[in-house]
Amino acid sequence: MTEPTKILLDESEMPTQWYNIIPDLPSPPPPPLHPGTHEPIGPDDLAPLFPMALIEQEVTGESHVDIPGEVLDVYRLWRPSPLYRAHRLEKLLDTPARIYYKYEGVSPAGSHKPNTSVPQAYYNNAQGVKKLTTETGAGQWGSALAFATAQYGMECEVWQVRASYDQKPYRKTMMEVWGASVHPSPSDLTEAGRAMLARDPDSPGSLGIAISEAVEAAVGDPDTKYALGSVLNHVLLHQTIIGEEALLQLAKVGETPDLLVGCTGGGSNFGGLSFPFLREKMAGRMNPTIRCVEPAACPSLTKGEYRYDFGDTMGMTPLVKMHTLGHDFIPDPIHAGGLRYHGMSPLVSHIYEEGLVEAESIHQNECFDAAIAFAKTEGIVPAPEPTHAIAAAIREAHRAKESGEETVILTALCGHGHFDLKSYEAYLAGELVDYDYPEEKVRAAMENVPVIA
Numbered sequence: 001m002t003e004p005t006k007i008l009l010d011e012s013e014m015p016t017q018w019y020n021i022i023p024d025l026p027s028p029p030p031p032p033l034h035p036g037t038h039e040p041i042g043p044d045d046l047a048p049l050f051p052m053a054l055i056e057q058e059v060t061g062e063s064h065v066d067i068p069g070e071v072l073d074v075y076r077l078w079r080p081s082p083l084y085r086a087h088r089l090e091k092l093l094d095t096p097a098r099i100y101y102k103y104e105g106v107s108p109a110g111s112h113k114p115n116t117s118v119p120q121a122y123y124n125n126a127q128g129v130k131k132l133t134t135e136t137g138a139g140q141w142g143s144a145l146a147f148a149t150a151q152y153g154m155e156c157e158v159w160q161v162r163a164s165y166d167q168k169p170y171r172k173t174m175m176e177v178w179g180a181s182v183h184p185s186p187s188d189l190t191e192a193g194r195a196m197l198a199r200d201p202d203s204p205g206s207l208g209i210a211i212s213e214a215v216e217a218a219v220g221d222p223d224t225k226y227a228l229g230s231v232l233n234h235v236l237l238h239q240t241i242i243g244e245e246a247l248l249q250l251a252k253v254g255e256t257p258d259l260l261v262g263c264t265g266g267g268s269n270f271g272g273l274s275f276p277f278l279r280e281k282m283a284g285r286m287n288p289t290i291r292c293v294e295p296a297a298c299p300s301l302t303k304g305e306y307r308y309d310f311g312d313t314m315g316m317t318p319l320v321k322m323h324t325l326g327h328d329f330i331p332d333p334i335h336a337g338g339l340r341y342h343g344m345s346p347l348v349s350h351i352y353e354e355g356l357v358e359a360e361s362i363h364q365n366e367c368f369d370a371a372i373a374f375a376k377t378e379g380i381v382p383a384p385e386p387t388h389a390i391a392a393a394i395r396e397a398h399r400a401k402e403s404g405e406e407t408v409i410l411t412a413l414c415g416h417g418h419f420d421l422k423s424y425e426a427y428l429a430g431e432l433v434d435y436d437y438p439e440e441k442v443r444a445a446m447e448n449v450p451v452i453a
Ligand SMILES: *Cc1c(COP(=O)(O)O)cnc(C)c1O
Pocket: 111, 112, 113, 140, 141, 229, 230, 231, 263, 264, 265, 266, 267, 268, 269, 270, 338, 339, 383, 385, 386, 414, 415, 416
């Protein structure tokens, strides 16, 4: 029998619970703090931004959380997602490694983001919320939330980072098709945006600024709440369906991974894939190395400091302990818009500090070299973000070739690049800049990070 290329689950095999890793960790992550008092925050502090069901998930001590039936109904539009064996890429690389990738680009928005936008819209709608605001970088999160709010007849308003708004115009149209309204950020619609424009009228924007704008718009309106596409515990919780499915799929072909690699912007696709495997590892049932991959231009884990900082540029969000490059650090305009975030999920940061996962950073051109090799063999044109994971997988496949080891590599191909072709155009024209770690800019930004005793 030939070895399968796609390992599929039946709809009836789709997991019905999300996995919360926190109770299984050696210690819990440090609590978020109030931005004014620096005291740990309670549920009431988050209530203007999020519905109570999501706040409960943010702090839950339960290991497993049931996925509501109405969310499973929407998930079934594209889940379970396929796990692929990259036979043709392996052949090109002439490696004894076996490479598997879990493909999340089959969702309506083209990435893993609907795994959390759907439950977020569901719980907000159940609490009577009429409208959600959010930020988006490359546009993947904005489209995922626009799709999810359309499922529940809600309104959606999106602030899209200016650099991406200009690079990827069709993402905006896609969000509008699903009924959302979209503004470039910084915009003149909020105080935060106007303050940024006063400082720099040509600001390329950042996720931190766009978050400030979306949060400001939500807190001013009792029928409106805010939705975040990454970073928070409940977002990573929702994404664990990726890893739960992948565990079942690898079991079908009798494989256990030696290495998991995932790209990390805010940590949600990485956490979603890896946490169920980390559970298995901590229980002694497998022993994979688990590695985060980030852009050299925005390397929060490998170069950032682990300390309390704001999630947004204007300092409106709670303070969270994470690896940060400084909340007002504005990364160079690399094409992986979803990886241009100054911080990291507090949960991934904590797990990294505990030594349970590793991290490395890679430059843009190596990532696109890898993406081209991948597209020519496997066919799928990856989003710029997961090109980092593919590049890391290829590095490992080369190592396996040297050592002769049959390393089993698992990665998340967390989105397709059909709206990111400008980046491929620039790469093919030889115009892609390998932005280095911007040490001076980070040093300046770190001076504005609050000092917490
Ligand atoms: C949003 C996004 C990312 C970055 O976010 P994470 O929370 O780190 O997953 C990466 N890849 C794609 C395709 C995205 O849409």
